Amino acid sequence: MASIKLNNISKWFGENHVIKDINLNIIDGEFIVLVGPSGCGKSTLLRIISGLEDLESGKILIENKDVTDKIPSDRKLSMVFQSYALYPHMNVFENIGFALKTSGINKEILTQKVNQVAETLKLKLLLNRLPKELSGGQKQRVAIGRAIIREPKAFLFDEPLSNLDASLRIEMRLEISRLHKKLGITTIYVTHDQVEAMTLANRIVVINEGKIIQVGTPKELYNRPKNLFVAKFIGTPKMNVLECTTINGNVYFIDKINKKTNIRCNNKDIQKIGFRAEKIIICETKKASFIGYAKFIEYLGAEQFIYVDVGVKENFVIVKEKPDIKVPLNQKLGLKISQKDIHFFSKNDTRLN
């Protein structure tokens, strides 16, 4: 259990500035998720925290103690790797107990602890197997077992579920969440799956090109994204974003001929407008914020996605609706969105409202 502070962390790989001046305060017991596109530096940041990578400048504090120059094992953190990284030549028992055995613990206590961990992770019956005789999910549980047996100050997970199939991923996600509730240990979790991020996190850290873009609770990030990058990154389907301009406080979608809407905005800097698919309501054309033609529909059982042509070339607006609503194709359709659900972005993609 520990707080972790990152102060002005920077990392270069040769000419490549991978981590750019990152500051982050992680509270004791918090579940922090790092998300971002591939290659943005999530793994590198995690490895810096663990001590596997050294850094050019900046400080890492665990429980307010500077650990920047400490070797990984002295930081008392555990890491779970994407590839599981189990020791192929040791069975499950030895894999889980390896760290303790290395530290020279009494054999009886070791056995007792390994059994306890195996109990928690439902690995009791697998203790004598080699990693190659385990399924993906079982391997991942062993990897987690190896992490928790050391009773670390914090867990570091690097995309632990990305090698699993969809249903197992959901199951393991729940298990990790449950484990965090039970043990209450500070956790830093890297993923590029934003559903995982939303469901697991106390706070999400969005990273792009080595910089922190926004830190906040899942709700904050979803409802008030700080800029266009976060807005597009969080949420499925992606937020609808259209280029626009204002004339006399009225918003126009930009195309060959600008399309007038009934959305109001007084800010002159506005360049892009965004709104989430589920916030749009189909209504009479008279009351509509803007008008379009439904072009095709994706039916998903619990909901349907309607692709609406609003007169902007190659840029459909996606509307999420209840599955039982009948929407006529290629006919005038009024779409309404309330003013508070609209996100305005400036020229440099930052949020205006």
Add this chain to the structure above:
Amino acid sequence: MFWKYGLFCSILTGSIWGLFWQIICTMIGILTIGEKLYVNVVPFLIVGSLISVIYVFLQNKISIKFHLLSIIFMVLLIYSFTFGDPFLQKKTNSISTFLLVVINSFFTWISIYLSLKQINIGKLSRYNLEKFYLRLLWGLGLIILILITLLPFYIMIMTSLKNQQSLILNPLDLSLNSTSDLNVLFSSYIELFTNFNFHIFLFNSFLVSIITVFVTLFFSIPGAYALSRLRFPAKEWFSGSVILIYLIPSIVLVIPLYAVFSQLGLRNSLFGLLIVYPATTIPVALYMLRGYFNSLSKEIDDAAIMDGLSRFQIIIKIAMPLSKPAIVSVALYVFMIAWNEFLFAFMFLDDTDLFTLSRGIVSLNSSEIPQQHLMAGAVIATLPVMVIFLYLEKFLISGLSSGGVKG
């Protein structure tokens, strides 16, 4: 095109195999019976072609009986076409010649059968044609390869078991002596071990080779691990240039080293060899092991670091157990290099007590020492490596292939 027809293929196969096996059998006959035999080309060409054409026509009726009948028929054909004297011995036939002809017929028939399977007389499809030619070449290549490797071995072993008298009488007679007295049969070996210090040579060779293996592994495992895992200045340059030592022929090295080692008093000693041998084997060992370590997951190392292991402990507890096949194959390779090394041993060692096997065998090479002793020495030098190699072969193959994937 005529060469696309099954008839041509069968005649070609028959004449090639007929001629080929005749040459082989003549050779075998000369070496084992100890009589003068000659290659008799034309009849065997004709018989082979005839038989293979017959095979192609009748191959639908194949059975054990058919095989037997064909072989018997072939023996008869050979005797009739050569007028009863298949190997031009100009004398009445003996049982051994008859046996040779039977062996000849058997192998020719089997070869024809294997190369002409499913070939019909008419024009062949492209697939069948390619299959046929590949099969023919593959078979020829395989048998020639086996013969080239086994023949010198056979000659070596048989010569070493002969006595002076019979060797002078007929140097080409390599049949086994009819004596059943082991002391007589192995007299060359007994001689070597009692009068020529071969037990010392053998011991020296083992000592030098094994120590070389351990010294090489001791330096190259951590070295290769560092090259594969750690970041340090000039790493790429270093790992690339390590192999450059092989651009320098050892004959160039041996002369300056001779001078230096003489002055340091290292020359006439096994210790001197133990400096030179690892120096030549470590680069290759480094190279091979680095390739293998590169193919091991780096995340496992990271996990071990998180679990509190030092780099040194990782090498012992993680890297070495995981790279057992590579280490075994490197050890085997180094052992063979050290065991077979001749140049440095020849230049450095003066005392008979210090000779390694390769050096010791050369010391036999004088006019007073009979040839069979030399051959026995060669067998003594070859056998240990062969035994070790055959025993560890499975490791070697998996080691080489898995190290080779990512190099």
